[in-house]
Amino acid sequence: MTVLPVLPVVAETSRTGIMQIDAPYLLFLGDATDQLAAKTADGIARWRADKVLGQFRLPGCRADLGLREVTLEEAAAAGARSLVVGVANRGGIIPPAWVESLSRALSLGLDLAAGLHQRLADLPELAVQAERLGRRLFDVRQPDRSFQVGTGVVRSGRRCLTIGTDCSVGKMFTALAIEKELKARGWKADFRATGQTGILIAGSGVSVDAVIADFISGAAEWLAPANGEDHWDVIEGQGSLSHPSYAGVSLGLLHGAQAQALVLCTEPGRPHMRGLPGRPLPSLGDCIAMNEACARLTCPTARVIGIAANTAAMDGPQARRWLDETAAEFGMPAVDPLRDGAAPLVERMLP
């Protein structure tokens, strides 16, 4: 345990300074094998349409976001600043077929950003060229800076954190929907990204599951710093306190976030915890109790203010019944942000 009485310790070497991916983006769909492979690009186009010039596809690409088709040269001429890899393949690698396009984007003046397992910076061809041209390579799966250990010292500002019964239950989507609703109501609000897709959408953030374990809560404190009482940070949660693989990440994030408002995300009907056949999901009630108990270590007023469900597997009436019954059972709003938006959640967050 890195405990020093005076100054918290800084770990990790700083690599590229503070990450901020510049817009406008050209979204690279590569040779995506299906629409789902381009879900990162889809998220960017959905939530940050104003940042996106268009899509760039290679021959054989089977994904289509319905955006304008823009060549690398057209994008550069139109002022694009970054080519964002919005496609993933099995294994998370950068296939040879992409490299010529990525290299040409660099030569045309664009930065590159990706959230794959294989790093752009690990391809010597790209690394050398970027260095020579002064272009930046953003590998958002790895943190690009050092952090201090968290302190738990109470800080100003309003914060919301999406938590989950499990991984991949809509925590990013819900946070983005809440940010959008807050802004629509005239609040200052920032979505704070903690995973690779979220970082590519926001243009900045920290992939908290890739931080050194001692610095999880410190990274969260850095990501959502003290702010005015007229400002909301809406922080993307990760994992679940109930997931045996990732609960440490979830708890550090919960402590570092100091969120007054927690929103519990879930997917009704999921048969088991993601990646762990045979392990059932926790009950919503247990999840609420455990998260509130833990969160209050650093934010004594923390409480779960609503439930966000991914009801894609249900038809409309089924979903409505589940949401209504859940809202009644727990005495708080229960919505599917994709069907309903986040207004009922935001109403419970506001003073």
Next chain:
Amino acid sequence: MTVLPVLPVVAETSRTGIMQIDAPYLLFLGDATDQLAAKTADGIARWRADKVLGQFRLPGCRADLGLREVTLEEAAAAGARSLVVGVANRGGIIPPAWVESLSRALSLGLDLAAGLHQRLADLPELAVQAERLGRRLFDVRQPDRSFQVGTGVVRSGRRCLTIGTDCSVGKMFTALAIEKELKARGWKADFRATGQTGILIAGSGVSVDAVIADFISGAAEWLAPANGEDHWDVIEGQGSLSHPSYAGVSLGLLHGAQAQALVLCTEPGRPHMRGLPGRPLPSLGDCIAMNEACARLTCPTARVIGIAANTAAMDGPQARRWLDETAAEFGMPAVDPLRDGAAPLVERMLP
């Protein structure tokens, strides 16, 4: 979150293979400014006297473990396999005054092991020499291998984990005392180290706070693997679920450990959480409840079986009264392992 449906992902590059520091050790006390600076060496000498050939001190050294003074040449001739740096200075660096001795140890055939912030391997003089001679440099503060994500799948064997109200309350000491008592009673038992001093004592282990966040519980599962029902792993805890800086590490370790027996370590009278003036320690009752609730995610029978207190700040009668009252309040043994040993704890662990 690194979630794959089939195979868990391996992160971190493997560096030196599986860490196993070979004995016998020569303990290097350097130019320690006082006895406390050599507390790592003291721990090794206390708990692994059978591994220790003697101590080696530089001129001006103010620490003395009362061991035989052995020169590097004498140690090599006597079969020493490793020179273990058992001294720390402010900043955790390797001062120039040590390098000649460390280098000579390498040339005499010894490996080097240290748990400082500055890595042995980062001193080119030592790194080049070790490479040339085929010697090993153990920097135990950094993990030396890759891990998989935890699974939470129930595994065989008996496990005990020391947990804490705070950092630095005697979790390592207590675990070592329990291991010793188990062995004295004829059980197979292994102390499983999770911090740098513990690793130097055990000769192997994982510095879990230095693991990538996604792999905390996976590292703990690796550290204390499935075993026979006649075998105890006694796992050194880290941090505290109640420490806002490090709780993520503590939770991942708790989930990965799958310990049936938890021992709560504390220091009565400590004014605030370590490194965080103004933040009070949790109550023992809250700590027990929170740890049991979390532990049961991966080990449904987990329970706190006793309390281990560091009562160094109390006189004998004060300590006895505190321990007796605490035992009565919680209905479980409460001991100071340094004063009392760990027998009452072990009696509660055994079937």
